[in-house]
Amino acid sequence: xxxxxxxxxxxxxxxxxxxxxxxxxxxxxxxxxxxxxxxxxxxxxxxxxxxxxxxxxxxxxxxxxxxxxxxxxxxxxxxxxxxxxxxxxxxxxxxxxxxxxxxxxxxxxxxxxxxxxxxxxxxxxxxxxxxxxxxxxxxxxxxxxxxxxxxxxxxxxxxxxxxxxxxxxxxxxxxxxxxxxxxxxxxxxxxxxxxxxxxxxxxxxxxxxxxxxxxxxxxxxxxxxxxxxxxxxxxxxxxxxxxxxxxxxxxxxxxxxxxxxxxxxxxxxxxxxxxxxxxxxxxxxxxx
Amino acid sequence: xxxxxxxxxxxxxxxxxxxxxxxxxxxxxxxxxxxxxxxxxxxxxxxxxxxxxxxxxxxxxxxxxxxxxxxxxxxxxxxxxxxxxxxxxxxxxxxxxxxxxxxxxxxxxxxxxxxxxxxxxxxxxxxxxxxxxxxxxxxxxxxxxxxxxxxxxxxxxxxxxxxxxxxxxxxxxxxxxxxxxxxxxxxxxxxxxxxxxxxxxxxxxxxxxxxxxxxxxxxxxxxxxxxxxxxxxxxxxxxxxxxxxxxxxxxxxxxxxxxxxxxxxxxxxxxxxxxxxxxxxxxxxxxx
Numbered sequence: 001x002x003x004x005x006x007x008x009x010x011x012x013x014x015x016x017x018x019x020x021x022x023x024x025x026x027x028x029x030x031x032x033x034x035x036x037x038x039x040x041x042x043x044x045x046x047x048x049x050x051x052x053x054x055x056x057x058x059x060x061x062x063x064x065x066x067x068x069x070x071x072x073x074x075x076x077x078x079x080x081x082x083x084x085x086x087x088x089x090x091x092x093x094x095x096x097x098x099x100x101x102x103x104x105x106x107x108x109x110x111x112x113x114x115x116x117x118x119x120x121x122x123x124x125x126x127x128x129x130x131x132x133x134x135x136x137x138x139x140x141x142x143x144x145x146x147x148x149x150x151x152x153x154x155x156x157x158x159x160x161x162x163x164x165x166x167x168x169x170x171x172x173x174x175x176x177x178x179x180x181x182x183x184x185x186x187x188x189x190x191x192x193x194x195x196x197x198x199x200x201x202x203x204x205x206x207x208x209x210x211x212x213x214x215x216x217x218x219x220x221x222x223x224x225x226x227x228x229x230x231x232x233x234x235x236x237x238x239x240x241x242x243x244x245x246x247x248x249x250x251x252x253x254x255x256x257x258x259x260x261x262x263x264x265x266x267x268x269x270x271x272x273x274x275x276x277x278x279x280x281x282x283x284x285x286x287x288x
Numbered sequence: 289x290x291x292x293x294x295x296x297x298x299x300x301x302x303x304x305x306x307x308x309x310x311x312x313x314x315x316x317x318x319x320x321x322x323x324x325x326x327x328x329x330x331x332x333x334x335x336x337x338x339x340x341x342x343x344x345x346x347x348x349x350x351x352x353x354x355x356x357x358x359x360x361x362x363x364x365x366x367x368x369x370x371x372x373x374x375x376x377x378x379x380x381x382x383x384x385x386x387x388x389x390x391x392x393x394x395x396x397x398x399x400x401x402x403x404x405x406x407x408x409x410x411x412x413x414x415x416x417x418x419x420x421x422x423x424x425x426x427x428x429x430x431x432x433x434x435x436x437x438x439x440x441x442x443x444x445x446x447x448x449x450x451x452x453x454x455x456x457x458x459x460x461x462x463x464x465x466x467x468x469x470x471x472x473x474x475x476x477x478x479x480x481x482x483x484x485x486x487x488x489x490x491x492x493x494x495x496x497x498x499x500x501x502x503x504x505x506x507x508x509x510x511x512x513x514x515x516x517x518x519x520x521x522x523x524x525x526x527x528x529x530x531x532x533x534x535x536x537x538x539x540x541x542x543x544x545x546x547x548x549x550x551x552x553x554x555x556x557x558x559x560x561x562x563x564x565x566x567x568x569x570x571x572x573x574x575x576x
Contacts, residue, residue, distance in 0.1 A: 018554075019550050019554040020554070021313065021463075021550055021554065022313050022316075022317045025309065025310050025313050025314070026314050026384060028310075029310045029364055029384065030384070030385075030388050030389065033366065033385070033389060033392070033400035033401055034392070034396055034398050034400055034401070036398060037396050037398055043564060045558060046558060070395055072395065074388075076317055078321065092391060092395045094388050094392075096314060096317065096318070097318075097321070099387050100318050100382050101318065101321060103380060103382060104318060104321070104322070104360070104380070107358055107360065107380045108298070108322055108325050110322050110324060110325055112321035112322055113321055114321065129510070131549075132455060135454065135455045139427075139458075142427065166423065166424075167420060167423045167462070170423065170458050170462060174455070174458060174462060174549070175309075261419075261462070262307050262309055263306070263307055266306075266307040266308070266309065266333050266334075267334075270334060276331060
């Protein structure tokens with residue numbers, strides 16, 4: 001069997017006694033290393049009792065019997081007793097805490113508390129609130145709706161329609177706690193070849209997004225089929241005009257065509273030299 | 289030194305040749321297991337060349353010299369050559385790929401491609417677009433602004449002002465690709481003791497958020513100090529009325545007071561039996 005391409009999808013379980021977000025994120029990074037293997041994954045959060053652990057084992061073993069493939073279980077299961085129960089299933093069991101905590105305990109000269117999912121609990125109230133405030137801010141300052149609190153913004157994303165401004169701003173706020181506004185560059189701005197007056201005052205906080213005209217046309221076509229807005233000529237014109245404006249005013253910019261929201265947001269933080277707050281649990285007091 | 293509480297913060301580095309989101313998420317889960325140790329972390333994404341790797345080593349070693357503490361480096365560095373360079377630093381080097389790929393290769397009878405950060409690249413265009421569409425949908429359907437496309441919604445979050453509806457919806461859209469609307473319960477609705485007509489038709493998609501009155505009052509106080517809106521009496525009244533409505537109409541609900549956005553969103557997906565799409569790279573074809 002091992003030499004054939006299996007017709008069955010390999011079953012994968014992302015498990016945790018809390019949200020399973022860490023297990024899922026990590027697991028996806030690992031599985032992406034095997035592009036020729038086809039997986040089917042299920043995420044099971046809140047596996048926080050013996051009873052639930054036994055149910056998971058049953059699910060794993062049923063999947064193994066059905067597919068005739070050894071399932072993979074990737075977990076953040078800090079409770080060692082529950083971890084041991086899952087470990088008795090037929091899956092290849094890869095637990096983050098099992099693998100990394102012993103080394104950390106040794107280096108830190110401290111025992112771990114063996115409680116999973118602390119990282120997605122609220123442990124620092126003021127940092128948590130600053131993240132919520134960033135989301136509020138980004139919602140209010142979407143699509144140039146208002147510019148009145150631009151003095152408080154960490155970054156102002158500029159670009160043509162459908163270049164990815166809104167998702168990027170929301171991600172910057174949600175994940176990194178940054179106050180991110182966004183401002184659309186309109187045809188009027190392009191014709192005048194001037195930066196809009198409302199943002200020119202905040203020149204140093206501007207960051208541009210651009211896109212390949214063909215990709216932009218494809219995305220716009222979904223939104224308004226057969227429109228001038230979605231035509232390749234219009235997209236070419238707008239992209240060229242926007243990039244000229246970015247160059248003219250020395251606004252840093254990136255082409256988002258082949259980038260995910262995570263990549264765009266991470267790149268902006270890096271290029272603009274911003275400080276990512278991210279999860280509200282670690283002392284982000286200083287850069288070592 | 290090992291028996292004393294160090295006065296220095298332990299330096300931690302989250303490293304990757306891509307976004308470092310996985311390294312950061314995982315690292316925070318691990319460090320949260322040591323609540324008595326104080327850390328200071330820095331995230332360095334895009335470590336994708338020998339030159340950058342050597343710069344990272346220098347930063348690590350400088351931090352070690354300054355603090356007299358062994359730094360911790362948590363990484364997703366699929367390029368083995370770069371990984372080896374970082375491994376020569378003075379840090380405890382914990383790399384995800386190092387630890388997990390050998391077992392996976394054995395079980396899958398396949399070699400990994402050793403390319404990091406695949407999981408945050410766009411590999412499935414249509415799934416990626418459905419995530420962007422979910423964000424658009426959730427933005428348009430925030431705060432009851434419109435109800436016209438409620439027939440397409442995956443979930444409608446209801447609750448009083450500042451119970452966490454907006455961040456939860458955005459997270460559901462961004463992270464899980466779900467079309468999440470939210471609708472505020474107003475005093476008028478509470479007085480009439482009736483579910484608002486515009487949402488009663490979508491009864492089965494409703495999910496309620498509630499909060500402890502004291503916590504709610506604290507959050508509202510930040511927004512409108514000394515207002516009736518932020519008074520404990522008003523918060524008590526609204527929470528009680530909202531919970532009564534949830535009970536009366538059998539709308540599932542959770543108290544969000546001590547929960548992070550991640551926990552609220554994960555819990556809703558679980559209780560409402562929704563399917564989390566999450567990152568657009570794995571075949572989510574079926575539940576094993």
